[in-house]
Amino acid sequence: MRVMLHVCDIFATEYDFKFNTTKSAVIRVGPRSNVDCAPLMLAGQNLMYVITVKYLGVYLVAAKHFKCSMDHTRMKFYRAFNCIYAKSRAANSELISVELFRSYCLPLILYATEALDLSKRVLSMPDNCINRDVAKIFSVNDRQSIQYITLNLNLRNIEVVIESRKKKKFIDKLSQ
Numbered sequence: 001m002r003v004m005l006h007v008c009d010i011f012a013t014e015y016d017f018k019f020n021t022t023k024s025a026v027i028r029v030g031p032r033s034n035v036d037c038a039p040l041m042l043a044g045q046n047l048m049y050v051i052t053v054k055y056l057g058v059y060l061v062a063a064k065h066f067k068c069s070m071d072h073t074r075m076k077f078y079r080a081f082n083c084i085y086a087k088s089r090a091a092n093s094e095l096i097s098v099e100l101f102r103s104y105c106l107p108l109i110l111y112a113t114e115a116l117d118l119s120k121r122v123l124s125m126p127d128n129c130i131n132r133d134v135a136k137i138f139s140v141n142d143r144q145s146i147q148y149i150t151l152n153l154n155l156r157n158i159e160v161v162i163e164s165r166k167k168k169k170f171i172d173k174l175s176q
Helices: 002-014 071-091 094-110 120-138 143-152 158-175
Strands: 052-055 058-061 067-069
Touching: 058 071, 071 094, 071 120, 094 120, 094 158, 120 143, 120 158
Parallel strands: none
Antiparallel strands: 052 058, 058 067
């Protein structure tokens, strides 16, 4: 890593380029992710070690294996849903709320999911969010009613949606 950072320093000098070390950070992934190590330097500044980093809208977490955090995604999802629900509730139409939910909230929770290898536990989080919101829109509490509503509204299981998106991207690339 030190050699690669030194190459970056040489590049910056040759091409009159300046790295913003305040926006640069180091995250460790692997069996020794929690062990302290020597500081890394870029442009004469020590880089900060962090436990989470946002990269292209995805939060990566320092852990023994590659891991992503969906907590920020869930917060954005609920923030968008609560805003939409507060406005659409005045229309007294559950279907309007569902369509707005489908258009604005689902893309937030599905962002980059087809590019990530998510665990079963992480994949259950979006389904739980959807079920809670359907329960709120339709004022129901029992699991069977929620399943019936999501089935009739074609709000499929998130794992199925992600798989179909992966297949669609694969087929699109294949046809090109």
